[in-house]
Amino acid sequence: MPLDTSFLTSRLDAAIGWARKYSIFQYPFVTACCGMEYMATACSHYDVDRFGAGFPRFSPRQADVLFVVGTISHKMAPVLKRIHEQMADPKWVVAFGVCTCTGGFYDNYATVMGIDTILPVDVYIPGCPPRPEMVLDGLMKLQDKIQAQRTTGERAAPEARPDILAR
Amino acid sequence: MNDASLIESVEARFPEAVSTAHRFRGDATLVLRRESLLDVARFLEQDPAFSMDLLVDITAVDYSAFGKGPARAFFRSSGVALGPAAQIPDEDPWPGPPDARRFAVVYHFYSMVHRHRLRLVVPVGEVEGATEEVDSLVELWPGANWLEREVWDMFGIRFRGHPDLRRILMYDGFEGHPLRKDYPVNKRQPLIGPVN
Numbered sequence: 001m002p003l004d005t006s007f008l009t010s011r012l013d014a015a016i017g018w019a020r021k022y023s024i025f026q027y028p029f030v031t032a033c034c035g036m037e038y039m040a041t042a043c044s045h046y047d048v049d050r051f052g053a054g055f056p057r058f059s060p061r062q063a064d065v066l067f068v069v070g071t072i073s074h075k076m077a078p079v080l081k082r083i084h085e086q087m088a089d090p091k092w093v094v095a096f097g098v099c100t101c102t103g104g105f106y107d108n109y110a111t112v113m114g115i116d117t118i119l120p121v122d123v124y125i126p127g128c129p130p131r132p133e134m135v136l137d138g139l140m141k142l143q144d145k146i147q148a149q150r151t152t153g154e155r156a157a158p159e160a161r162p163d164i165l166a167r
Numbered sequence: 168m169n170d171a172s173l174i175e176s177v178e179a180r181f182p183e184a185v186s187t188a189h190r191f192r193g194d195a196t197l198v199l200r201r202e203s204l205l206d207v208a209r210f211l212e213q214d215p216a217f218s219m220d221l222l223v224d225i226t227a228v229d230y231s232a233f234g235k236g237p238a239r240a241f242f243r244s245s246g247v248a249l250g251p252a253a254q255i256p257d258e259d260p261w262p263g264p265p266d267a268r269r270f271a272v273v274y275h276f277y278s279m280v281h282r283h284r285l286r287l288v289v290p291v292g293e294v295e296g297a298t299e300e301v302d303s304l305v306e307l308w309p310g311a312n313w314l315e316r317e318v319w320d321m322f323g324i325r326f327r328g329h330p331d332l333r334r335i336l337m338y339d340g341f342e343g344h345p346l347r348k349d350y351p352v353n354k355r356q357p358l359i360g361p362v363n
Contacts, residue, residue, distance in 0.1 A: 074357045075338045081359055109345040109355060110337075118360040 017147040020064070020090070022052035024142075027063035029083060032070025034097035037129040046132040051139050060086040065142065068119075071099040072112045084119050090149065092122045092142060096135065101126050168216065168283050170195035176216065177285075181207055187265065196286040198265040204289050205302040211276060211285065212307050219276035219285065222304065225314035227291075227322040228271045230264045232348040268292035270324060272301055291324055303329040321346040 028038060042048050042056070049055075057063045060083045072080055084093065095115055098104040101124045103113035115121060122145055125138035168176065173195045174188045184203035189196050199207055211219040265271050270291040277284045291299050303326035304311040315326045316335040323344035326332060334341065338358060343350050355362050 074355065075336075077360060078358050107353065109350070112357070112360065 013150050014147070017149060020149075021143040021146040024051070024053035024065050024139075024146075025055055025057045025063050026053055026065045026067050027058070027060050027083070027087070028056050028067045028069055029080060030067075030069040031072065031076065032097075032099065034069045034099070034129040037132060037135065038067065038069045038096060041132040041135045046136065048136070048139065051136070051143065053139060060084075061088060063087055064090070065092045065094060066119075067094050067096050068100045068115050069096040071097075071104070071106065072115055073110045074112055075110075077112050077118055080115065081118055092146065093119050094123045094125065094138060094142060095121045096125050096138075097130060098126045098128045104128060168281065170283075173217075173283060173285050177207065177211075180210060194284065194286060196288060198288045198290065201289050201291060201299065201301060204287070205304070207287070208274070208304055208307055216281075217285075218278050218280045220279050221277040222308035222310050222314070223275040223277050223284070224273075225275075225304075225311060225318055226273050227318045227324055227346075228264075228273065229269065229322060229346065229348045230271065231269050233264055265290045270298065270322060272318065272324060274304075298324055300325045300327045302327050303332075305329055320344065323347060 028035075028042075030038060040046060042054070047054070053065070060066070064087075066084055066087060068080065084091070093115075095101045099106065099111070100115045103111050105128075107113075112118065123138045123142045125134055127134055130138075170190045170193055174190070174197060177197055178185050178188060181203060184199050184207050185197050186200055187198045197207075211217045265288050268290040272289045272291055274287040274289070275284065276287070289301055291301060293299070301324060303315055305315065305326075306328070312330070313335055315329055316332060318324055319326065319329075319332055320334040320336050321344055337345065340358075341356055343354075
């Protein structure tokens with residue numbers, strides 16, 4: 001059997017997932033101090049480009065993953081929602097920092113108590129702020145999730161927050 | 168001028184306007200009657216001995232819950248040490264709220280020329296449920312515009328003569344003034360999403 005007839009098989013789901021998870025175009029929605037940690041992760045020291053996510057797009061129409069980095073106020077919430085709606089499918093959302101996960105230490109008139117009250121969230125990265133290692137860990141979890149997604153759009157159910165489960 | 172001479176000069180010029188004055192750790196504070204704020208402020212800005220050319224800040228205090236909470240025990244249990252601050256010798260201890268009225272609007276001035284600073288406190292009360300109005304300082308310091316809008320937004324104190332007095336931090340449709348002590352601490356008015 002001559003060598004040039006060799007071939008490789010894969011499922012379409014797996015091939016597309018592999019391509020998607022290593023070409024993440026992220027939209028950083030940075031509002032607060034977590035932005036410093038986001039920048040540390042994105043720059044050469046921790047080098048988020050190793051995971052294929054080194055290309056931030058500042059238009060939601062060109063982005064795959066919405067990184068919500070920092071506290072979201074009630075005044076900001078409609079803007080964030082509109083940004084998410086402007087992104088083309090398939091799209092994912094990462095809650096970066098404890099303020100976006102649960103509201104963090106804010107419990108007052110101004111702050112949204114977790115962006116999952118207004119958006120579907122795929123990965124939660126808690127911490128105030130999270131260390132770059134945690135961000136990379138969250139990014140790898142997101143890659144696993146992207147890999148597992150079907151071409152039909154079917155995807156794993158979003159993680160539920162423990163305090164929602166208890167209710 | 169130092170803190171003592173600042174107080175003396177204003178008291179000599181406006182004996183009717185100043186109700187009390189005090190010094191606390193080197194900072195001079197004058198408590199003014201509400202009606203004379205504009206006259207005193209104009210004098211501070213224009214008199215060459217004062218030349219208060221920088222309006223540093225305008226803020227307000229709601230004293231309606233003052234002294235009613237478990238403040239000392241709370242701070243001690245939260246790990247904030249009270250000891251060292253209490254050991255600082257005070258020739259002029261902090262005198263507490265300016266008077267019995269609910270609010271106080273606080274102005275901080277600084278002179279870039281003379282490098283002295285002065286604080287004005289204007290007590291603001293409530294008459295039949297309505298908060299009294301304070302004269303706007305926008306005509307003297309344009310920077311007062313946004314600061315007074317913030318005080319209106321957060322405390323609901325109106326400024327007479329302000330060119331555009333509307334909310335600056337909270338959104339249209341927000342009801343109430345969130346830094347008033349009677350605003351419920353957990354009350355939320357979200358634009359979208361659940362009341363969480």
